[in-house]
Amino acid sequence: MAVNVSVPTILRTHTGGEKSVEASGSTVAEVIEDLESRHSGIKGRLVKDGSLHRFINVYVNDEDVRFAGGLAAAVQDGDNVTILPAVAGGRESHPVR
Amino acid sequence: MLRIRRDLVDAMVEHARRDHPDEACGVLAGPVGSERPERFIEMTNAERSPNFYRFDSMEDIRLERELDSRDEQRVVIYHSHTATEAYPSRTDVNIAGYPEAHYVLISTRDPDVHELRSYRIIDGEVTEEPVEVVESYMFSHTGADDVPDLP
Numbered sequence: 001m002a003v004n005v006s007v008p009t010i011l012r013t014h015t016g017g018e019k020s021v022e023a024s025g026s027t028v029a030e031v032i033e034d035l036e037s038r039h040s041g042i043k044g045r046l047v048k049d050g051s052l053h054r055f056i057n058v059y060v061n062d063e064d065v066r067f068a069g070g071l072a073a074a075v076q077d078g079d080n081v082t083i084l085p086a087v088a089g090g091r092e093s094h095p096v097r
Numbered sequence: 098m099l100r101i102r103r104d105l106v107d108a109m110v111e112h113a114r115r116d117h118p119d120e121a122c123g124v125l126a127g128p129v130g131s132e133r134p135e136r137f138i139e140m141t142n143a144e145r146s147p148n149f150y151r152f153d154s155m156e157d158i159r160l161e162r163e164l165d166s167r168d169e170q171r172v173v174i175y176h177s178h179t180a181t182e183a184y185p186s187r188t189d190v191n192i193a194g195y196p197e198a199h200y201v202l203i204s205t206r207d208p209d210v211h212e213l214r215s216y217r218i219i220d221g222e223v224t225e226e227p228v229e230v231v232e233s234y235m236f237s238h239t240g241a242d243d244v245p246d247l248p
Contacts, residue, residue, distance in 0.1 A: 010194050055192050057154045062162065064154045084157055085194020087140075087174055090120070090149030091186045 001026050001075050005035065006082040007042075014042040023081070028058055029071040031081060046083065047071070055086040099173070099199045099215040100229045101125070101134050108137040109203060110211050113177035116142070117205040120150040125173035125201075126164055133234060134172040134199075142176075149188075150176050173215075175201035183212040185223050193218035199226070 005023050007015050015021050021039065025031035029047075036043035046056050051070055058065045059082040065073035075081065105125055113121040122142050125134035138160065143153040152160075164170060174195060178186075183204035185193070193200060196219040204212040217224045 008194065009197055055194065057157065059154075059158050062158050064158070066154070082158065082161070084154075084161060086151060086154070086192065087122070087157065087194070088144075088149070088151035088192050089176060089186065089189035090144075090146070091178060091181050091188065 001077045001079070003031060003075055003077075003079045003081050005031065006080070008083055008085055010085055011042060011045055011083065014039040014045070025075055027071065027075060028052075028060070028065050028073045028081070031075055032071070055088060057084045057086055058082070059084070098227050098229060099134075099201070100132075100231060100234075101173070102234060103230050103232055105134055105137050106213065106230055108139075109175050109201065110213065112139050113203045113205050113211065116177070118147045118179045119145055120147065120177050120179060121203075122150040122152065122174075122176040124160065124171045125175065126167070126169040127172035129168050129170045132172060136169070147179050171195055171198050173201050174198045175203060177203040177205055179204075180206050182206070183214045185216055185218060190218055190221060190223055196220070201228075 002022060002024050005021050007019055007021060012019060023031045023034045025034050032043050032046055046053055052058060052066065060073060060075055060079050112123060120142055123140040124138045126136040126138055127133045141153045141156055142150045144151045181204065183202040185200060185202060200216045200218050202214055213228065215226050215228045217226060
């Protein structure tokens, strides 16, 4: 399954600055492996301990894959995969300042 | 430096006050490459917590599409701290994923006087920047096409 992947600014160091790249796979996991084969290092930014990184959101046709099986979510030919960094934060008990 | 129109500052502070003691969060959108915040977009804090914030993931992708279609980007990403100072926490810094954005922090720890400060967070480094509040962008040399600069 050939898909188009939108890459956020922060990950474009792995794609030579490209914001849109092609990939193939039947699941999100396979698409990420395929991306890694051509854009080395990107997988480590997306996957941690066998699942999607906590602060990365991946969408297939604008649906959050966490509601469709996460890395196991299915991907069809022509789908649009979008990667967005999660926007989040919070205070810790011992703040930096 | 972040140059920002007063009504946008007021909107962010009002949002932070309204959601206190939960952290409030949102975006100021502006034309791609302009560094000019124009449009206030309040976002839901999916954590609804006094200690943590997170954009709802589906609201976030809808925001992204809207920005795409309008040729805009997230110029400012703001959130509030409700009991601590308006400085990014280590958690804020670790998660910050938009090196191109200005991260605005608002503290509502004092019921009468808010703090508002702005930062760039790039590769884990925090750099504070001055905030200039303007009544309008007219005559501010911001390069807006429809606004003439003073001679």
